[in-house]
Amino acid sequence: MNDLFDSLPDLRPVREQIAEGAVLLRGLARDGEADLIAALRDVVACAPFRHMQTPGGHRMSVAMTNCGAVGWVTDRSGYRYAATDPDSGQPWPAMPAPLRDLALRAAVQAGFPGFDPDACLINRYRPGAKMALHQDKDEQDFGAPIVSVSLGLPATFLFGGMARSDKPLRLALTHGDVVAWGGPARLAYHGVAPLKDGTHPLLGPQRINLTFRKAR
Ligand code: SIN
Ligand code: FE2
Numbered sequence: 001m002n003d004l005f006d007s008l009p010d011l012r013p014v015r016e017q018i019a020e021g022a023v024l025l026r027g028l029a030r031d032g033e034a035d036l037i038a039a040l041r042d043v044v045a046c047a048p049f050r051h052m053q054t055p056g057g058h059r060m061s062v063a064m065t066n067c068g069a070v071g072w073v074t075d076r077s078g079y080r081y082a083a084t085d086p087d088s089g090q091p092w093p094a095m096p097a098p099l100r101d102l103a104l105r106a107a108v109q110a111g112f113p114g115f116d117p118d119a120c121l122i123n124r125y126r127p128g129a130k131m132a133l134h135q136d137k138d139e140q141d142f143g144a145p146i147v148s149v150s151l152g153l154p155a156t157f158l159f160g161g162m163a164r165s166d167k168p169l170r171l172a173l174t175h176g177d178v179v180a181w182g183g184p185a186r187l188a189y190h191g192v193a194p195l196k197d198g199t200h201p202l203l204g205p206q207r208i209n210l211t212f213r214k215a216r
Contacts (some may be wrong), residue, residue, distance in 0.1 A: 015109065018159055018169060023110040029102055029149050030176035037151070037202060039096035040122065040210075043067045044158030046093045047085050049124045055079065061129040062192075068095040068119040070215050072138065079138050080118060081215040095120050102106065102178075103147045103212040110180035112145040117212040125195045125207040133164055133191040136213065144214035145182025151175055151210070152203035160189035162205060175200060 016024045029036060049063035052074045066072060070081040071092040076101055084091055107115035123131070136146050150157075150173040157179065160168035166189065174181070181188055192209075199205050 018179070019161075019181070019185050019188065020170065021183035022159065022179065022188065024171065024173075024183035025106055025109055025178040025180070026174075027176040028106055028109065028178045029151065032098060032102070032152070033176065033202070034081070034157075035098040036102065040119040040208065043093045043096065043122065046090075047071075047114060048209060049099060049122075050087060059162045061125075062131055063126075063129075065122045067093045067099065068117065068120065070119045071206065072119060072121045072213075074213070081138060099210060099212075102149065103210075106147050106149070106178045106180055107145060110145065110147070110178075110182075112182050113178060115144060115147065115212075115214070117144075117214055119213045119215040121211045121213070123209040123211065125153070125192065125209070127153075127195050127197045128195040130194040133160060133168065133189045135187045135189055135213075137187060139213055139215045141214065142186045143210065145180050145186065147180045147212040148212040149212075150177045150179075151208040152200040153198045153205070153207040154205050155195055155209075156193035157194060158189075158191040161192075162187060162189070164189050174203070 014026050018024050047065045049065050051059050051063050055078050073082050103117050156175045157171045157173045158168035160166045
C-alpha cells in the first residue's frame with residue numbers, strides 16, 4: 001500500500017486557504033531544513049525540553065521550550081510570556097536566523113507582511129502526545145498572525161472556528177508544512193490529535209512544532 005502511494009506524485013496544492021485568514025503552505029520549511037534543525041539543536045542544548053504544568057496542575061503531554069526575547073510558559077499560577085527560562089533563570093536563547101527567516105517568509109506568503117515575531121514556542125510531541133483545542137490569546141495584540149511550522153512525524157492538526165464547539169477541520173500535516181493564521185482567524189481554536197507511532201528519517205520518533213508569535 002505504502003509503496004504504491006510513495007511512487008505517486010504529490011498533487012496537493014502548495015498553498016491552500018483553509019479558512020478566511022488561514023493558509024497552509026505545504027513543505028515550505030523543507031528548504032533549509034538542515035540549518036533549521038541544527039539551530040534547533042543549539043536552542044535545546046541551552047534550554048532543554050520540559051513538561052510544563054497547566055494552571056489546573058496537569059502535566060502537559062507535549063514537552064516545550066522557547067527561543068526569542070520572550071517565551072510562553074505555564075505553571076500553577078497561569079499562562080504567560082516570560083523573558084527568562086524558569087528552569088535556569090537565564091534569558092531564553094535568541095531566535096536563530098534560520099527560524100526567524102522562515103517565519104517571515106511564511107508570513108509574507110500567507111499574506112501577513114511585516115510580521116516581527118519576538119517569541120517562538122517549540123513543542124515536542126512523542127507518540128501519544130496531543131494538544132487540546134485552545135486559542136492563542138496570551139499575546140498583547142492580536143494584529144499579528146501565528147506562524148506554525150511542523151517538523152518530523154506527521155500529525156492531524158485540528159483547525160476550528162471562533163467557538164470551542166465549532167467542528168474543526170482535520171488537516172494532515174507532514175514534515176515542512178507551515179500553517180499561518182491571522183486577521184479574522186487569529187483567535188481560531190486549534191489543537192493536535194494524539195501523535196501516531198513512527199520514526200522520522202531526520203528527527204526520529206517525534207514531531208517538533210515551532211509556533212512564532214508577536215507576544216509584546
Ligand atoms: C500550538 O498550538 O501551540 C501547537 C500546534 C501544533 O503543534 O501544531
Ligand atoms: Fe496554539
